[in-house]
Amino acid sequence: MNKEILAKSTVLSSAGIILVIFLMTVVSDLNAGFKAFLTSVFSHHWIGKSILSIVVFTLLLVLLYVIKPKISLVLSVWVLIISAGLFTFLTFAFFALETFGVL
Amino acid sequence: MSGFLVTILVLHIFGGLVGMIFLTSYMLSLLKEDADLKKLSRISFYALLAFLGSWILGGYYYLTYYGKAVKPIITKGDFVWVHKIVMETKEHVFLFLPFLALSVFLVTFLLPGIMSKDKNLKTSVAFLAFIAQSIALLVAVFGIIISGAVGK
Numbered sequence: 001m002n003k004e005i006l007a008k009s010t011v012l013s014s015a016g017i018i019l020v021i022f023l024m025t026v027v028s029d030l031n032a033g034f035k036a037f038l039t040s041v042f043s044h045h046w047i048g049k050s051i052l053s054i055v056v057f058t059l060l061l062v063l064l065y066v067i068k069p070k071i072s073l074v075l076s077v078w079v080l081i082i083s084a085g086l087f088t089f090l091t092f093a094f095f096a097l098e099t100f101g102v103l
Numbered sequence: 104m105s106g107f108l109v110t111i112l113v114l115h116i117f118g119g120l121v122g123m124i125f126l127t128s129y130m131l132s133l134l135k136e137d138a139d140l141k142k143l144s145r146i147s148f149y150a151l152l153a154f155l156g157s158w159i160l161g162g163y164y165y166l167t168y169y170g171k172a173v174k175p176i177i178t179k180g181d182f183v184w185v186h187k188i189v190m191e192t193k194e195h196v197f198l199f200l201p202f203l204a205l206s207v208f209l210v211t212f213l214l215p216g217i218m219s220k221d222k223n224l225k226t227s228v229a230f231l232a233f234i235a236q237s238i239a240l241l242v243a244v245f246g247i248i249i250s251g252a253v254g255k
Contacts, residue, residue: 011209014202025195053198073217077210078227078230080206080231081230085234
């Protein structure tokens with residue numbers, strides 16, 4: 001096991017899963033069909049997002065470990081930092097804009 | 104609300120706060136010249152466990168009580184936006200935290216040798232811990248706003 005590639009794959013998978021969680025959040029809010037699908041399969045849309053985030057994270061982790069990403073670990077960590085900050089802001093902005101009727 | 108649910112509610116808040124404290128401790132200790140990475144690996148693992156615990160307990164409270172008893176009170180009052188913006192953001196942004204804490208832990212646990220020599224890596228991981236604890240703080244503040252909206 002290559003520890004550096006595993007660490008890098010974990011960091012990049014985390015950045016990826018934050019994007020996926022944001023997309024699931026927006027799509028389930030705008031598309032009643034997707035929300036109903038999550039509810040029917042997982043009993044509640046939030047449980048669906050939680051379970052899917054773990055499953056997709058695991059798949060991303062395995063995929064990235066096999067691919068062996070070429071970017072440095074330091075850059076990967078900065079990608080995750082930006083992803084976390086950006087999608088936290090965008091999630092808040094999305095619900096604020098939707099509430100005030102902009103979306 | 105039953106005593107059991109009150110306990111769950113308090114423990115989920117406690118888990119989030121403990122996770123924040125561990126991440127803050129991690130960040131400040133990592134920036135020291137002679138940072139003990141073995142100890143920091145343990146601290147980041149405790150932060151991960153705290154957020155995982157808060158995820159499960161908070162999720163249980165949200166699914167069994169919030170939607171049935173708290174949401175109707177907020178949405179019938181003057182602070183509907185608290186549910187629509189604050190709660191919706193909180194319940195989704197919280198999902199980022201276990202993955203951020205896992206990344207901090209695994210980098211520290213797997214690569215103590217590289218981290219002790221690479222100042223850029225130490226700085227970036229310290230900043231990662233900072234952004235994770237900032238999001239946790241935001242989630243905690245959102246929780247206070249939601250509690251305030253129920254009482255009004």
